[in-house]
Structures are given as structure tokens and as C-alpha cells.
Amino acid sequence: MSSFASLNTALSGLVAQRYGLDIAGQNIANVNTPGYSRQRVELQSINPSAAPQLSSTWDGPGAGVDVVDVARLTDAFVNARARAEGESAARLKVADDVWTRIDGLLAEPTDEGLTHQVSQFFSAWSDVTNRPDDDAARTAVVQSGVTVTDRLLRMGEDLANQYTQRYEDMGAVVIDINATSTAIADLNRTIQQSTSAGLSVNELKDRRDVLVDKLVALTGATVRDAGDSTVDVFVNGMAAVRGVTADTLSIAPTSAASLAAVRLPGGTVSFQWGGGIPASIPGGTISGTVEALTVTLPSVAVRLDAVALDMATQVNAIHSTGKGLDGVSGRAFFTGTTTATLTVAVTAQQVAAAAYNPLLPADQPLDGSIADLIAQLGEARTGPASTWRSAVTDFGASAQSAGRRASLQAVAVTEANAARAGVSGVDTDEELTRMISFQRAYEASARVLTSIDQALDVLINRTGLVGR
Amino acid sequence: MRITSNSIAAKSYTNLQASLARSERLQEQLSSGKQLSGPADAPGQAASALQLRNSLKVSEQYVRNADDGLAWLGAADTALQSVSTQLRRVRELAVRGASTGSNNALSNAAMATEVQQIRDGLLDTANTTYLGRPIFGGTVTGSLAFQDNSPLPVTYVGDAGTVQRRIGPNAQVRADVSGTAAFGTPPASVFDVLNTLVNNLLTNPTAVGTDIAAIDTRIDAVLASLSDVGSRVNRTESLRQISSDQALALQSSLSELEDIDLPGTIVALKLQETAYQAALSATARVIQPSLLDWLR
Numbered sequence: 001m002s003s004f005a006s007l008n009t010a011l012s013g014l015v016a017q018r019y020g021l022d023i024a025g026q027n028i029a030n031v032n033t034p035g036y037s038r039q040r041v042e043l044q045s046i047n048p049s050a051a052p053q054l055s056s057t058w059d060g061p062g063a064g065v066d067v068v069d070v071a072r073l074t075d076a077f078v079n080a081r082a083r084a085e086g087e088s089a090a091r092l093k094v095a096d097d098v099w100t101r102i103d104g105l106l107a108e109p110t111d112e113g114l115t116h117q118v119s120q121f122f123s124a125w126s127d128v129t130n131r132p133d134d135d136a137a138r139t140a141v142v143q144s145g146v147t148v149t150d151r152l153l154r155m156g157e158d159l160a161n162q163y164t165q166r167y168e169d170m171g172a173v174v175i176d177i178n179a180t181s182t183a184i185a186d187l188n189r190t191i192q193q194s195t196s197a198g199l200s201v202n203e204l205k206d207r208r209d210v211l212v213d214k215l216v217a218l219t220g221a222t223v224r225d226a227g228d229s230t231v232d233v234f235v236n237g238m239a240a241v242r243g244v245t246a247d248t249l250s251i252a253p254t255s256a257a258s259l260a261a262v263r264l265p266g267g268t269v270s271f272q273w274g275g276g277i278p279a280s281i282p283g284g285t286i287s288g289t290v291e292a293l294t295v296t297l298p299s300v301a302v303r304l305d306a307v308a309l310d311m312a313t314q315v316n317a318i319h320s321t322g323k324g325l326d327g328v329s330g331r332a333f334f335t336g337t338t339t340a341t342l343t344v345a346v347t348a349q350q351v352a353a354a355a356y357n358p359l360l361p362a363d364q365p366l367d368g369s370i371a372d373l374i375a376q377l378g379e380a381r382t383g384p385a386s387t388w389r390s391a392v393t394d395f396g397a398s399a400q401s402a403g404r405r406a407s408l409q410a411v412a413v414t415e416a417n418a419a420r421a422g423v424s425g426v427d428t429d430e431e432l433t434r435m436i437s438f439q440r441a442y443e444a445s446a447r448v449l450t451s452i453d454q455a456l457d458v459l460i461n462r463t464g465l466v467g468r
Numbered sequence: 469m470r471i472t473s474n475s476i477a478a479k480s481y482t483n484l485q486a487s488l489a490r491s492e493r494l495q496e497q498l499s500s501g502k503q504l505s506g507p508a509d510a511p512g513q514a515a516s517a518l519q520l521r522n523s524l525k526v527s528e529q530y531v532r533n534a535d536d537g538l539a540w541l542g543a544a545d546t547a548l549q550s551v552s553t554q555l556r557r558v559r560e561l562a563v564r565g566a567s568t569g570s571n572n573a574l575s576n577a578a579m580a581t582e583v584q585q586i587r588d589g590l591l592d593t594a595n596t597t598y599l600g601r602p603i604f605g606g607t608v609t610g611s612l613a614f615q616d617n618s619p620l621p622v623t624y625v626g627d628a629g630t631v632q633r634r635i636g637p638n639a640q641v642r643a644d645v646s647g648t649a650a651f652g653t654p655p656a657s658v659f660d661v662l663n664t665l666v667n668n669l670l671t672n673p674t675a676v677g678t679d680i681a682a683i684d685t686r687i688d689a690v691l692a693s694l695s696d697v698g699s700r701v702n703r704t705e706s707l708r709q710i711s712s713d714q715a716l717a718l719q720s721s722l723s724e725l726e727d728i729d730l731p732g733t734i735v736a737l738k739l740q741e742t743a744y745q746a747a748l749s750a751t752a753r754v755i756q757p758s759l760l761d762w763l764r
Binding site for chain 2: 032119389395396397426428
């Protein structure tokens with residue numbers, strides 16, 4: 001062994017400990033960086049001779065320490081769980097948002113709600129029963145009828161607006177998906193090149209993981225490690241990202257852009273890959289939005305229309321058997337069958353309060369028997385008010401369960417993220433401890449260097465000077 | 469599981485958020501006074517609340533209908549009371565007129581004039597209106613129930629219709645009084661009876677005695693109508709009371725469903741505040757210490 005070999009051993013220690021300090025510094029610097037995974041310097045002692053040879057007879061100490069790798073501490077399973085929970089949370093959050101807004105537009109139970117306005121409407125009929133010849137009472141019936149139709153119209157419009165808004169938002173999300181896919185493909189290329197050049201790619205992989213998480217939350221995609229340090233991302237079996245190339249997603253031109261369009265037979269919302277290949281999105285924000293657009297909003301609209309139709313049918317059935325002040329019978333009070341088309345079709349004079357008797361075609365302006373029958377619909381067990389009430393109960397139950405599912409899922413996401421932080425998160429106390437141990441080791445290595453230097457000094461400068 | 473300072477911070481933040489959200493919810497309930505802010509809060513309760521609101525509105529309408537009916541019946545009662553008083557006076561005059569020995573033509577003429585006045589007054593009373601409608605005329609459109617065609621007899625120009633007020637789910641009360649039942653059907657109406665009396669007083673005092681029986685019949689008819697009105701007033705009042713009690717009961721049920729329990733909510737909010745402050749101080753203690761504090 002050379003007299004200077006120990007100097008090299010000490011030097012390798014200095015280099016390795018300083019590397020350890022650098023990594024601790026990097027971890028501490030990124031303690032608050034989203035998606036950052038903590039790193040560990042992997043040290044290995046150097047064997048004096050790599051492989052035994054005939055002439056190598058050295059049996060002395062090893063030749064120091066070597067930094068073999070900087071490991072990135074992640075757990076694929078924990079990451080996959082966090083992704084899956086994030087995907088469900090994104091999907092359920094859309095459902096919760098949609099139902100919260102529907103719950104708000106019902107405005108029940110308040111004086112602005114339909115229940116109150118329907119009660120007012122039937123109450124106005126009762127006033128007409130009391131004073132069938134009174135213009136004020138008749139006008140009140142027409143006006144309160146208009147209030148009911150306006151309220152239904154506004155709820156229908158609010159639903160249609162919500163549809164349009166979410167459809168437009170979905171377009172923005174699709175653009176985001178494509179940008180994310182492209183960024184993942186670009187990172188795949190950089191990581192592949194850097195790896196083959198032997199460079200560190202830990203930080204690049206962190207960035208790629210953040211993007212993959214986002215893509216999964218948006219689409220419910222699945223991720224596969226391709227083995228050549230790239231990842232492939234599949235959306236329902238179709239590759240959104242394969243190696244260094246990314247496919248482009250778009251909303252199919254046949255998709256329904258309005259609530260009215262999606263309610264037509266065959267109305268739907270669908271997607272396609274570049275080249276027009278049909279795409280199906282299994283989860284995430286997009287599938288939550290598609291469910292809202294094609295299931296939730298249309299079903300609520302159908303229920304509202306049913307309320308409008310029920311209102312028109314029940315009132316008209318009685319109203320058409322009576323006659324107005326002008327002696328004409330058979331008029332419908334409401335026309336239209338949906339929230340958008342329901343309107344009051346009569347004037348105050350034409351409101352039928354009196355029963356029609358073919359034998360007595362002359363006016364009976366003071367007969368309020370028909371008005372009384374209509375007023376009784378207000379408390380009928382199967383009247384329009386009860387149709388609305390059962391719709392509100394169903395909406396409320398759906399909104400409540402959507403809210404509960406979303407908040408339960410938010411807890412699951414917190415748990416999964418905590419598990420991920422447990423594996424990959426930086427702990428400052430831990431890094432400080434490591435910093436101290438690297439610092440001490442550095443000082444010790446320096447001390448070794450000094451003592452070898454002193455030994456050599458004795459050997460070179462002081463040896464052979466006896467008697468001088 | 470490995471715990472890092474950041475995961476402690478994240479978890480503390482999540483818990484603080486949850487605590488703050490509970491405070492916010494209680495705060496909202498306190499400021500609005502309502503515990504139900506939408507059907508999603510409690511779908512079953514919301515359905516009951518809607519049902520109660522509807523029933524409340526209906527009950528209030530019944531009370532209004534009953535009030536309207538009572539006004540009609542009140543007008544009829546006043547009118548019939550005055551008719552009965554005036555008919556008693558007529559009977560007095562007739563009895564005096566029948567005592568032929570003590571009267572001369574002059575006093576008979578004076579009595580005839582008074583009866584004539586009373587007859588005209590009765591006709592006005594029979595045409596009493598409530599809000600422009602004759603209360604003894606059924607559902608007639610005009611403003612008269614009985615038409616004066618003098619010198620021809622009075623005719624009934626009302627119709628046979630009835631004015632009904634709905635004062636309960638299955639209860640209707642008649643609010644008008646049949647003019648023909650109270651005043652008689654021409655040509656046997658109270659006006660015809662009084663006309664005959666006037667004529668007899670002036671021209672044939674000996675026949676006045678027979679008129680007394682006819683006047684008694686009319687008085688009985690008015691009294692019958694009065695007692696009918698009285699019983700209908702009673703029925704309407706009791707049903708009105710039921711509806712109004714029901715409205716009160718519904719209002720209190722609705723309030724129980726929709727409104728907050730004020731002391732309970734305030735206590736809950738206070739507890740929540742304490743919990744939040746405890747969480748804050750605990751978080752401050754957990755997050756604060758670091759190895760850095762002990763390193764130099």
C-alpha cells in the first residue's frame with residue numbers, strides 16, 4: 001500500500017459527507033415543495049481490490065467510501081392509492097357541486113319557494129270563490145298563476161344555464177388534459193435522455209408524478225411503468241401518453257351543447273382521440289361532469305317538467321268545465337307542458353269560476369263552484385303541491401347523499417395523502433439530525449487527513465535527523 | 469407510520485378547517501334563525517316543512533273565508549232583527565185597528581200611513597247589500613232582491629242560488645239568507661200582507677182582524693230565518709276557531725321544524741368556539757417545536 005493511500009481514503013470521506021450535507025440541504029430547501037420526494041444519499045465502502053487477482057496480496061483496510069446513488073424515496077403502492085382516492089374525490093366533488101346548486105335553486109322551504117307560490121295561487125282561487133264577480137280577485141288568480149309559471153321557468157332556465165356553464169368548463173378541462181399529457185410526454189423524453197447520460201432525474205420524476213396525479217384526477221386514467229424510465233398513461237385502454245408521444249383528446253362534435261339538446265333522443269356527450277377514434281373516460285372530473293350533464297341535470301329537468309305538466313293538467317281539467325264571465329266554457333287555464341312553455345292562457349274576465357250548465361247559457365257570475373273545486377286542489381293528497389313536494393324530497397335526498405359521499409371521500413384523500421407524506425415527505429428534524437451526523441463525519445474525516453499529514457510530516461521532515 | 473412536521477401541519481389544518489366549518493354552520497343558523505337552509509340538510513324534515521307550510525296557508529284561507537261568511541251572516545242578522553221589530557209594531561197597529569169600536573177613520577188613516585212607511589222601510593231592509601250584493605237575493609247579479617212595482621205588487625228578482633263559504637276541508641256554510649223564506653213569496657210576501665193591511669185600514673176596518681194572522685205567519689218566518697242565521701253563525705264561528713287554532717298549531721310545528729332552538733344553538737356555538745380555541749392552541753404547540761430550537 002502506498003503511504004499516500006490513506007490520504008485518498010480520508011478525501012473520499014470528505015467528498016461523501018459533503019454530498020450527504022448537500023442532499024440534506026436540498027431536502028430542507030424543498031420541505032414545502034408540492035410533489036417533492038425526499039432523497040437519500042446511498043453510500044458504499046470501497047473494497048481495496050475489486051476482484052482477487054493472482055498478484056494481489058493486499059489484506060489491509062478498505063479504500064474509503066463512495067457515493068453510489070441518490071435514492072428517491074417513494075412507494076408505488078402508496079402513490080397509486082393516493083391517485084385512486086384523488087380520482088374519486090374529483091368525480092364526487094363535481095356531483096356535490098351540481099347538487100348543491102340544484103338544492104340552492106329550489107329555494108325551499110322559504111317564501112320564495114314554489115310551495116309557497118302554489119299555495120298563494122290556490123288561495124287566490126278561494127278568494128275568487130268568495131267574490132266571483134270581483135275583478136281584483138280574478139286578476140289576483142291570473143297574477144299568482146303567472147308567478148307560479150315564472151318560478152318554474154326560472155328554475156328550468158337555471159338548470160339550462162348550469163348545463164351550458166359545465167359544458168364550457170368541460171372544454172377547458174379537456175384543454176388542460178391535453179396540455180398535461182404533452183407535458184408528461186416531454187418529461188418522459190427528458191428523463192429518458194438524462195438517464196442514459198447518467199444524470200440525476202429525481203426532481204424530474206417528482207414533476208412527472210405531479211402531472212400524472214393531475215391527469216388521473218381529471219380522467220381516471222391508469223399508469224404503467226414502461227420500464228425504460230418512462231411511464232405510459234392509459235385512459236380506458238387507450239394510450240393518452242405512450243413513451244414520448246401524447247394523444248389529443250377532444251369533445252366529439254356530436255355532443256349536446258345545451259340541456260335541451262341532451263334531452264332529445266340520442267342526445268349525449270362523448271369524446272374522441274386524435275383521428276376521430278371514440279374515447280371513453282372512465283373517471284375523474286370529466287366522468288363526473290358527463291354524469292351531471294347526461295344524467296343528473298336532465299333527470300331534474302324531467303321532474304320539473306312533470307310538476308309543470310301536473311299543474312296544468314289538474315287545473316285545466318276542472319277549469320275547462322267552467323265558464324268565464326263572458327259565458328264561454330271549455331278554456332284551459334294553463335297552456336304548455338314544460339317549465340319553459342307553461343303560461344297562463346286566460347285573462348281576468350276569462351277565468352272560469354262558475355259551473356257551465358248548457359241549459360243556463362246566460363251568465364252566472366256569482367257562482368264560484370268551479371273556483372272552489374280548483375281551490376281544493378291546494379290541499380288535495382295528489383295535487384300539484386304534493387307532486388312538487390315529493391320532487392323536492394327526492395332532490396334533497398340526492399343532494400344530501402352527494403354531499404356526504406364527497407365529504408367522506410375528502411377524508412379518504414387526506415388519509416392517502418398523509419400516507420404518501422409519510423413515505424416521501426421531508427421532516428426537518430430528521431434532516432437536521434442527518435446534517436449533524438454528516439457534519440461530524442466531515443470533521444472526523446478532516447481530522448484523519450490532518451493526522452495522516454502529521455504522520456507524513458514526521459516521516460519526511462524529522463526522520464534520519466538523529467544526532468544532528 | 470412515519471410522521472413529518474409537514475404531515476402534522478396538514479392534518480392540523482384539516483381539523484381546524486372542519487372545526488371552523490362547524491362554527492360557520494352554527495353561526496349561519498343563529499343569524500338566519502333557521503336550522504333548515506335547504507332540502508339537502510334534512511330531506512324528510514324539508515318535506516314535512518313544505519306540507520306544513522301548505523296546510524298553514526289553507527287554514528289561514530279557511531279563517532278568511534269564515535270571516536267573510538260571518539260578515540254576510542252578520543248583515544243578514546241585523547236586517548232580520550230590524551224586520552222582526554218593525555213587524556211587531558205593525559202587529560200592534562193591526563191589533564189596534566181591529567178594535568173597530570174605538571177608532572175613527574182619521575186614526576185608521578194615520579195607522580195606514582205608518583204601516584205604509586214601515587212597508588217601505590221593510591223593502592229597503594230586504595234589499596240590504598253586502599259589498600254591493602243583495603244578501604237576500606241569492607246569486608243574482610243586480611243590486612235588488614225585491615223590486616217595488618207600485619201600484620203593482622212587489623216581485624222577487626233574486627234567484628234560487630246560494631252563497632257558500634268553504635270553511636273547512638269538507639265544510640261549506642251558506643252565507644246568504646233566502647229572500648223568499650224570510651219575506652215570503654209574492655203574492656204572499658210580507659209586502660203584500662202590509663199592502664192588504666193598509667187597504668183594509670183605509671177602506672174595510674172590519675177585515676183588519678184577519679190580517680193579524682197573516683202578520684203572525686210572516687213574523688214566524690222571520691224568526692225562523694233568524695234562528696237559522698244564528699245557528700249558521702255558531703257553526704261558522706266554531707269552525708273558524710278550529711281553523712285558527714289549527715293555523716297556530718301548524719305554525720308552531722313549522723317553527724319547531726324550521727327554526728333553531730336558540731339556547732341550544734348558542735350553547736353549541738360556545739362549545740364549538742371553545743373546541744376551536746383548544747384546537748388552535750394544541751396546533752400551536754405541536755407545530756412550534758423543532759430541533760432547530762436546541763441546536764446552536
